[in-house]
Every structure is written in structure tokens, then in C-alpha cells.
Amino acid sequence: MASERLIIFDTTLRDGEQSPGFSMNTDEKLTLARQLAALGVDIIEAGFPIASDDDAHAVKLVAGEIRGPVVAALARCSPADIERAGESLKPAERARIHTFIATSDLHLERKLRITREQCLAALTAGVRQARGYTDDVEFSAEDATRTDMDFLCQVVETAIDAGATTVNLPDTVGYCTPEEIGEFFSAVRARVPNADRAVFSAHCHDDLGLAVANSLAAVQAGVRQVECTINGIGERAGNASLEELVMATRVRRDRLPYETTVRTAELFRTSQLLTTLTNEPVQANKAIVGRNAFAHEAGIHQDGVIKDRRTYEIMRPEDIGVESTLVLGKHSGRHAVKRRCEQLGFELSRYELDRVYRAVIELADRQKQIDDGDVAAIVERIRTEQDAAAPARPEAAAPTA
Numbered sequence: 243m244a245s246e247r248l249i250i251f252d253t254t255l256r257d258g259e260q261s262p263g264f265s266m267n268t269d270e271k272l273t274l275a276r277q278l279a280a281l282g283v284d285i286i287e288a289g290f291p292i293a294s295d296d297d298a299h300a301v302k303l304v305a306g307e308i309r310g311p312v313v314a315a316l317a318r319c320s321p322a323d324i325e326r327a328g329e330s331l332k333p334a335e336r337a338r339i340h341t342f343i344a345t346s347d348l349h350l351e352r353k354l355r356i357t358r359e360q361c362l363a364a365l366t367a368g369v370r371q372a373r374g375y376t377d378d379v380e381f382s383a384e385d386a387t388r389t390d391m392d393f394l395c396q397v398v399e400t401a402i403d404a405g406a407t408t409v410n411l412p413d414t415v416g417y418c419t420p421e422e423i424g425e426f427f428s429a430v431r432a433r434v435p436n437a438d439r440a441v442f443s444a445h446c447h448d449d450l451g452l453a454v455a456n457s458l459a460a461v462q463a464g465v466r467q468v469e470c471t472i473n474g475i476g477e478r479a480g481n482a483s484l485e486e487l488v489m490a491t492r493v494r495r496d497r498l499p500y501e502t503t504v505r506t507a508e509l510f511r512t513s514q515l516l517t518t519l520t521n522e523p524v525q526a527n528k529a530i531v532g533r534n535a536f537a538h539e540a541g542i543h544q545d546g547v548i549k550d551r552r553t554y555e556i557m558r559p560e561d562i563g564v565e566s567t568l569v570l571g572k573h574s575g576r577h578a579v580k581r582r583c584e585q586l587g588f589e590l591s592r593y594e595l596d597r598v599y600r601a602v603i604e605l606a607d608r609q610k611q612i613d614d615g616d617v618a619a620i621v622e623r624i625r626t627e628q629d630a631a632a633p634a635r636p637e638a639a640a641p642t643a
């Protein structure tokens with residue numbers, strides 16, 4: 243099956259950065275933008291310039307330095323927003339203005355207090371103004387998945403006519419189910435007469451833990467851009483996680499034949515950099531980048547992985563840039579303890595292995611994780627005790643490394 247290109251739009255620096263605990267200063271944003279470029283994303287949404295002078299400055303610096311990925315800036319469909327975004331993006335090699343307006347009746351009536359007609363007029367003016375700065379204009383219909391379908395189709399057609407080259411239909415509140423969002427995108431693409439003139443995009447939130455599943459369902463319904471973030475950070479429960487989307491298309495190419503330009507060996511490093519910059523840890527069991535994502539502690543699992551990794555691993559840790567995988571703990575088997583000792587340079591006799599193994603399990607009752615230093619200390623202690631108790635045993639070799 244021939245693969246289709248899937249565009250990766252990273253919004254870690256915008257949707258991610260605006261969530262509590264994840265704010266970054268200009269230097270930090272620039273550092274992360276460099277790593278996103280090394281990771282190979284297609285588009286870096288660098289900020290929302292009208293929000294603050296700092297945001298505008300950061301967008302300008304990212305636009306001035308980053309080469310390769312498109313640099314995008316967010317703007318409401320209002321003249322001042324778009325002007326600010328356009329100015330901030332001036333130094334960019336490739337610039338995208340991402341302009342948005344809410345389209346659901348709930349948002350129009352309660353939040354914006356405008357009519358549907360006013361909404362259409364504002365988005366037409368906004369998209370046209372944005373096209374004055376760049377040919378690459380994305381339009382988003384905020385709360386699209388809760389918008390009346392007839393009106394949404396009108397919105398999309400109007401935006402494309404006004405010059406939008408990408409149309410993003412966000413599940414702003416993370417309310418959709420996968421089957422539903424697939425039907426939603428199929429319906430819009432089938433009903434809007436000029437739909438073939440724009441790339442459709444999904445922006446899914448994780449309020450029900452469905453952001454990645456929904457994004458992939460949208461892709462299967464013809465969407466060719468997904469908006470996502472490193473570690474899945476973002477408003478409330480966050481956005482679709484970039485690393486999960488990318489690895490799903492790698493590991494399940496048979497069902498998801500979509501190519502991205504992401505260098506997966508940079509995924510773990512990017513995740514760690516974000517954690518370091520924001521001081522917000524990733525949950526241990528987070529898919530792909532969590533500390534336990536490739537950790538096998540149960541004895542049967544460790545034994546299996548040592549014999550053939552495919553028994554419990556559907557992807558290789560090195561594919562995402564991770565080195566070590568076996569964590570010693572109280573569920574570890576003798577085999578894993580032996581392997582770890584070998585990695586540390588200790589060749590153990592059967593007798594020594596028995597004693598080291600028991601000591602590891604005992605220690606694991608007292609502390610959750612056992613690191614290399616603990617293992618080395620145990621081996622040394624046992625060898626010292628042994629030497630004191632009896633003359634040198636021929637098979638008790640010294641560390642080889």
C-alpha cells in the first residue's frame with residue numbers, strides 16, 4: 243500500500259505552553275524550537291503574538307532562526323491580531339498565519355455575542371488579511387465538532403474561498419469519539435464543494451483520553467495534518483501526543499500507511515528537554531516516553547525480553563532514542579539480575595548469582611528501584627563476605643570492566 247504524507251503540526255510552544263505549569267521564557271522557547279526542528283516536525287506553532295510582548299518577541303526570534311520547518315503564529319480573526327502575527331513572522335523563511343474564530347452557537351451566542359453572519363464576515367476578512375502577509379494561511383473553526391453541520395460547511399467553504407490553504411476543525415473540548423470524528427470529517431469533506439483546495443487538519447484534546455485515537459480516526463477520514471504536542475501537553479488534559487501519533491504510524495504501518503518526516507530517534511530527547519525546561523515530569527507509564535514505557539520488571543517478562551525482545555516489545559527503545567530498558571525491582575527474575583551484572587562487568591558463579599539475586603530482592607523490598615550502583619555494591623559486599631569465609635574460589639572472577 244502506498245503511503246500518504248501526514249503533516250505534523252507541533253503546538254507545544256502555543257497550546258502546550260499556555261497550560262498551567264508549562265510556561266517558558268524566550269530562551270527556553272528557542273531551545274525547544276531548535277530541538278523540534280532537529281526532530282523534523284513540519285510546522286512549529288511558536289506562539290500567539292497578540293497575547294503579550296514576550297510572546298510576540300519569542301515568535302520573532304524563532305522565525306528568525308529556525309530553518310526547515312514552517313513557523314506559525316496564532317491570531318484571532320481581528321485586524322490587530324493578524325497584523326501582530328504577520329509582523330512577528332517577518333523574519334521567517336516559511337511563515338504561516340493561523341487564524342481562528344469560534345463557530346458553535348454556544349460560543350457565538352455566549353462568548354463572542356455575534357451572529358453567524360458576523361462570524362462569516364469576520365473570518366472572510368481575517369483570512370484575506372492574513373493572505374496579505376503569506377500564501378500559507380490556516381483557518382480554524384474553534385469548537386468545530388459542536389458546530390451545526392450546515393453552518394460549519396458554510397464556514398469551511400467561505401474560509402477556502404477567502405484563501406485558507408489549511409482548514410483545521412478542532413475538537414476543542416475533547417468531546418468526540420473516534421468513530422464520530424471520522425464521520426464528521428468525511429461529511430464535511432463530502433459536502434463542501436471546494437474541499438479539495440485545502441488540507442484538512444485535526445486538533446484533538448484529551449479530556450476523555452481519546453485525543454490520539456480521534457486524530458488517527460480523522461486521518462483515516464482524509465485529514466492530512468495533525469496538531470499535537472510533545473508529551474501531549476496542552477489546555478486541560480492536553481493535546482494529542484506527537485510521539486504517540488508518530489509511533490502509531492511507524493509501528494502499525496499496515497493499518498496506518500502515513501509517512502511523517504519525524505526522526506523518531508529524537509523523540510525521547512525532545513520529551514526530556516521539555517521536562518527539563520518546564521520542570522514538569524512525564525507520568526511514569528506514559529506511552530512511548532514514560533520512564534516505564536520500555537521497562538520490564540516482572541520476571542517472566544524480563545526473561546522473555548532477554549531471550550527475544552519481540553516477546554514483549556512492539557518497538558525497539560532505540561527507535562525513539564532510549565538506551566537502557568531492564569529495571570531491577572522485586573519482581574525481577576534471576577536472569578535479569580545476571581544480565582545486569584554482566585552489563586556492569588561482573589561474571590558471577592552460580593553460587594554468587596544466588597546470593598546477589600537474594601540480596602537484590604531483599605533490597606527491592608526497601609527501595610522501589612535498584613540502580614547500577616546498588617547492584618555493584620551488592621556484588622562487592624558478597625564477594626568480600628565470601629573471601630572472608632573461605633579461601634579464594636576459582637570461579638569467582640573479578641570485574642572485567
Ligand code: MN
Binds near residue numbers: 257414445447476477
Ligand atoms: Mn487547543
